[in-house]
Amino acid sequence: MSGDTFPAPAKINRMLRVVGRREDGYHLLQTVFQYLDLADTLQFRSLPAGQFRRFPKIAQVPEEQDLCLRAARLLAEETGCREGVAITLDKTLPMGGGLGGGSSDAATTLLVLNRLWGCGLKRPDLMELGLRLGADVPVFLFGRSAWAEGIGERLQALPELSEPRFFLIHPGVSVHTAAVFQHPRLTRRHPPITISAFLAEAPTNTLEALVRQLYPAVDECLRWMSAAGLHEPMLTGSGACCFGQLGGTVEPEALQAELPSGWRAWVVQGRNIHPLQHLVED
Ligand SMILES: C[C@@](CO)(OP(=O)(O)O)[C@H](O)COP(=O)(O)OP(=O)(O)OC[C@H]1O[C@@H](n2ccc(N)nc2=O)[C@H](O)[C@@H]1O
Numbered sequence: 001m002s003g004d005t006f007p008a009p010a011k012i013n014r015m016l017r018v019v020g021r022r023e024d025g026y027h028l029l030q031t032v033f034q035y036l037d038l039a040d041t042l043q044f045r046s047l048p049a050g051q052f053r054r055f056p057k058i059a060q061v062p063e064e065q066d067l068c069l070r071a072a073r074l075l076a077e078e079t080g081c082r083e084g085v086a087i088t089l090d091k092t093l094p095m096g097g098g099l100g101g102g103s104s105d106a107a108t109t110l111l112v113l114n115r116l117w118g119c120g121l122k123r124p125d126l127m128e129l130g131l132r133l134g135a136d137v138p139v140f141l142f143g144r145s146a147w148a149e150g151i152g153e154r155l156q157a158l159p160e161l162s163e164p165r166f167f168l169i170h171p172g173v174s175v176h177t178a179a180v181f182q183h184p185r186l187t188r189r190h191p192p193i194t195i196s197a198f199l200a201e202a203p204t205n206t207l208e209a210l211v212r213q214l215y216p217a218v219d220e221c222l223r224w225m226s227a228a229g230l231h232e233p234m235l236t237g238s239g240a241c242c243f244g245q246l247g248g249t250v251e252p253e254a255l256q257a258e259l260p261s262g263w264r265a266w267v268v269q270g271r272n273i274h275p276l277q278h279l280v281e282d
């Protein structure tokens with residue numbers, strides 16, 4: 001496995017509702033996570049015990065804050081593994097994009113190093129470690145698209161979710177997740193819904209109205225997607241990426257050609273199974 005390349009896929013939130021707030025300030029959510037066939041990639045090389053390095057340099061993410069290195073250190077500490085590692089991270093997923101890139105990088109690191117170092121942790125153990133790194137990490141260890149509650153850690157598989165092709169846009173701005181959740185105008189007490197209601201109704205993201213106000217580029221992006229004929233355009237997570245289903249007469253190549261400058265777009269497919277699902281025992 002050392003020297004191989006491993007994917008860290010993006011996620012989208014096919015629905016997101018803020019239904020309450022915990023005493024520590026974290027918000028209680030209902031959300032539906034689905035993976036995409038768009039991914040960062042990571043490579044791992046052994047180093048002497050206690051040495052942890054990440055390549056290349058990433059200006060916005062110093063090594064001491066990097067979620068991959070924090071994941072590697074946490075695994076070594078918790079299992080008493082006397083190992084070190086150099087991680088080469090090839091970023092495709094935009095940071096602060098609502099695609100969970102940093103969380104997915106951390107999850108892939110936990111999945112691969114648990115095998116490479118022979119730690120023998122099972123899926124629930126890795127999910128517990130992952131949650132200490134961020135609310136979005138456990139779903140990338142769960143291995144399947146999921147209905148999530150709590151702060152995103154109470155997960156239930158959702159195999160009936162369709163796997164459409166989406167047009168995904170990053171409208172050139174980075175959203176600060178904590179600032180959105182702490183904003184005084186955020187509506188925090190939407191009534192909870194059931195899985196059947198989610199499957200029957202048009203999906204919504206209750207963070208979207210506020211993010212559109214705070215980031216005009218996101219508002220412009222969602223309007224552009226509607227005008228382009230994309231189906232049910234929505235914000236993923238706290239943004240800034242937005243996705244809409246492809247279908248009918250919409251030609252993704254034509255949309256790419258007309259994309260406003262400063263935006264990036266991808267044609268992606270929803271995936272209900274994580275590409276590294278097999279790396280850990282349940
Ligand atoms: C909103 C979501 C939806 O999937 O995704 P993103 O837009 O970040 O991808 C997640 O809940 C984000 O998860 P993640 O990005 O791991 O968040 P964390 O690092 O744990 O938290 C960042 C900050 O967001 C706030 N936060 C996060 C999650 C949550 N359920 N309630 C919160 O209030 C907290 O202020 C926290 O300090």
Ligand SMILES: Nc1ncnc2c1ncn2[C@@H]1O[C@H](COP(=O)(O)OP(=O)(O)O)[C@@H](O)[C@H]1O
Pocket residue numbers: 060061065066067068093094095096097098099100101102103105177237239240
């Ligand atoms: N390996 C990493 N890749 C991306 N971001 C990271 C990483 N490690 C830490 N971060 C931090 O996490 C923040 C959120 O990034 P990311 O997970 O990509 O977006 P989001 O939470 O919006 O889906 C970044 O702004 C960055 O400061």
